[in-house]
Amino acid sequence: MSASALPLRVTEGQREQLEAWSRSRVVPHRQVLRARIILMAAEGVANQAIADRLGTSKPSVPKWRARFDEAGIDGLEEAEGRGPKPTYGRDFVERVIATALRPPGDGSTHWSTRSLAQQVGASHATVYWVMRDAGLQPHLTRTFKYSHDPFLEEKVKDVVGLYMNPPENAIVLSVDEKTQIQALDRTQPLLPMQPHQVERHTHDYVRHGTTTLFAALDLATGTVTGGCYEKHRAEEFLDFLKLIAKTYPRRPLHVIVDNASTHKTPEVQAWLARHRRIQLHFTPTGSSWLNQVETWFSILSRRAIRRGAFTSVGALIEAIQRFLDHWNDGCKPFVWVKTTDEILATLHRQRSHETVH
Secondary structure: OOHHHOOOOOOHHHHHHHHHHHHOOOOOHHHHHHHHHHHHHHOOOOHHHHHHHHOOOOOHHHHHHHHHHHHHHHHHOOOOOOOOOOOOOHHHHHHHHHHHOOOOOOOOOOOOHHHHHHHHOOOHHHHHHHHHHHOOOOOOOOOOOOOOOOOHHHHHHHHHHHHHOOOOOOEEEEEEEEEEEEEEEEOOOOEOOEOOEOOEOOOOEEEEEEEEEEEEEEOOOOOEEEEEEOOOOHHHHHHHHHHHHHHOOOOOEEEEEOOOHHHOOHHHHHHHHHOOOEEEEEOOOOOHHHOOHHHHHHHHHHHHHOOOOOOOHHHHHHHHHHHHHHHHHOOOOOOOOOOHHHHHHHHHHHHHHHHHO
């Protein structure tokens, strides 16, 4: 096999840098081209094929392969004094990034590309490409919560163990309640979607009450058992446990729930003591994301509730039941892929981050 056909060795760190260059609109085009040559060479693409695809000369490909092989990323840098001077240098890029990482001084919570461009004295398009290459997105935010459960590791191992290695001849159910689902009706009828026109509805609405949905997701099949209740007390949770017991008779049941106090009352504990085949498993405090039924709740909200118009609580319950029935007709199980070690490693990094800051 010729040397040009052998994949070029590229480390993970080098690959990240090369991919950033290959997408960049700030670094010189010749540097972008070299990065793309090396990335394709790392995939084992022949020199002639690389030259044809990138529209460059064939001698250029082995030249930059050899330089990368000798000096790594540094071998792709332009020699000092060669080539046209960039309009915006490294100092400018670093200044944009440093400014973006500080809150604006005008009382705003975050920068826009235009406000940041005005601050650094450049066009908003230039600032946009700098921000994109740096992976900075001031307009986005995500929520998080650190779990301080003293039994965090034990609970994660217990729940993930049920997901990835369920007990033989037993049924594993992910159970939770979606509380305060509102029956909202628009003040005027919806205007349905038309060609070149999205669905429209009024911004205001009328409340007709709420319901609480208890749901149990069968992890092996994806089937969901649900029931709507006026409240979400321990009494309703116990009623739902009895429904689950009737739905899945005789076989051992492992039920994953969160740490809500309604799941641990003396009445619930007494009932469980009389029904030994049913065992509760608790997710860590503040870690409801670990309960797979939350994924199904999200799907339900997006597809059946959020854009619905319900003239009564009864109409809302009917819509939920209709969606649930159709779901069970063609459902498939969710596939859990994160191992216990991967989850705990992430949680430990979060704890370390919280300690530092």
